[in-house]
Amino acid sequence: MTKQETQIMKGVAILLMIFLHLFNQMSNVELCRSFIYIGDIPFVYWLSAAANPVAFFLILSGYGMHFIHVRGKGDIHRWSRIGKLYLHWGGILVLFTIPSFIYTGRYYVDFQQIISNYTAFNTSWYGEGWFLFPFICLSLLSPWIFKLTDRYKVRWILPISFLLGTCTSFIISRYGAQYLYKNHWLYNPFLILHLAPSFIFGAMLQRTGFIHKMQEKYNSRWLWLALILVVIIVCVTRTAAWGPLYAMAFIVLFLSAPRWQWVDKGLMLLGNHSMNMWLIHAWFCYYIFHDLTYSLGYPLLIYIALIVISLLCSYLVNAICSLPLFIIEKCQNKK
Structure with a gap:
């Protein structure tokens, strides 16, 4: 998988992410004017089961980090x-908590919440950022993970990883994550275990050169x-246990199939x-x-609008974040 193909699949993953968060809750889907149904189920809600973006991002990250690992030079850009x-x-x-807090009447008054959210240890202000802290931990742990997995054959690593992912998915589906969520010192390690199989799947894809x-x-x-057919199977079964396998199959098939330039x-954009955008x-x-977004009515229109506004805001964020990087670079050049 080339760098360009990685960016292509990240583009697919963010499209899946936005689709999932728009249409995976029936209460939100009922606000839309749906014309296509599978039985009594709106098509967009039925299709949301095939959106598993976290596994996509983890496989792509595991693939890239394992590529760096096998070169033997170390990941010198990890911390940057x-x-x-x-x-x-x-x-x-x-950029977003200020208008959000004005809207909700919440403010920066709890120092512990400020630290927890800005470190992503507990993203209570933006629940969809839960992925950040476990992902950063996996990035830091990757050299030791790869040293362990490289000792064994792929045919053993894949089923063991799948079993680990299935067990953690079962715990979440059967008991929920609410108990764990109350204690993030326990919740985050559990998430690392839950996300590791997809990360390892990506490393095994790179190791075997299967794509x-x-x-x-x-x-x-x-x-x-x-x-x-793979998408239909996942939509019909609607189980998170297939997550890593489904994402891996999707990536392999998508990158192997002919596509328009x-x-x-x-x-890639x-x-x-x-x-x-995530x-x-x-x-x-x-x-x-929320109300303004779904007031557009039609699922396709809502979907396109959210993609466009998220992309435009990303350009704004990049411009804002480039300023401190520019200042740091200037200071380093003066030295």
């Missing part, structure tokens, strides 16, 4: 990536039919802004402009 991620997260919080082998052997439009260019879009559909 984490620092940039925190810079953008902090910029987004500053490249598929691309060399198959390049048929029939792969799109296979991808559609303009589609790839559009997805979204991929470059994917993390910002941390931005829910402010509009959940926290500040």
Whole structure:
């Protein structure tokens, strides 16, 4: 998987993320004017089961970090990536919590909440940012994870990882995460265990070179039919247990199937802004402009509007965050 293909798949992942958060709750879907139904279920709600963006991002991250690992030079940019991620997260919080708190009547009065949210240890102000802290921990732990997995054959790593993901998914589905959520010192380690299988799946894809082998052997439009069948199976079964396997199959089939060049260019654009858009879009559909967003009525119109506004806000966030980086660079050059 090339760097360009990684950005393409990040673009797909953020489209899935936005679709999921718009249409995975029936209370929100009922606000839309749906024309297509599967039985009594609106099509967009039925299709939301196929949106599993977290697994996509983790597989892509595991793939990229394992590529760096096998080069043997160490990930010299690990801390700068984490620092940039925190810079953008902090910029987004500053930009959106002020209007959000004015709207809800909440303010910066709890020092512990401020620290917890800005470190992403407990993203109580923006629940959709729950992924940040466990992801950062996985990034830091990746050298030791890869040293462990590289000792064993892929045919053992994959089923063990899948079993771990299935067990943690079962705990969440059967008992919920509310008990764990009350204690983030327990909740975050649990999330790291829950997310690790997808991360490891990505590393195994890189280790085996499976995507490249598929691309060399198959390049048929029939792969799109296979991808559609995979999506239908996930929508019918509606279980999170398939998460890592589904995301891996989707990535392999999508990257192996023939695509129009303009589609790839559009997805790469979204991929470059994917993390910002992840941390931005829910402010509009959940926290500040919920009623305005769904007042557009039609699911496709709502979906396109949220993609566009999230992308435009991402450009704004990039511009804001580039200022301190520019100042730091100038200071370093003077020295």
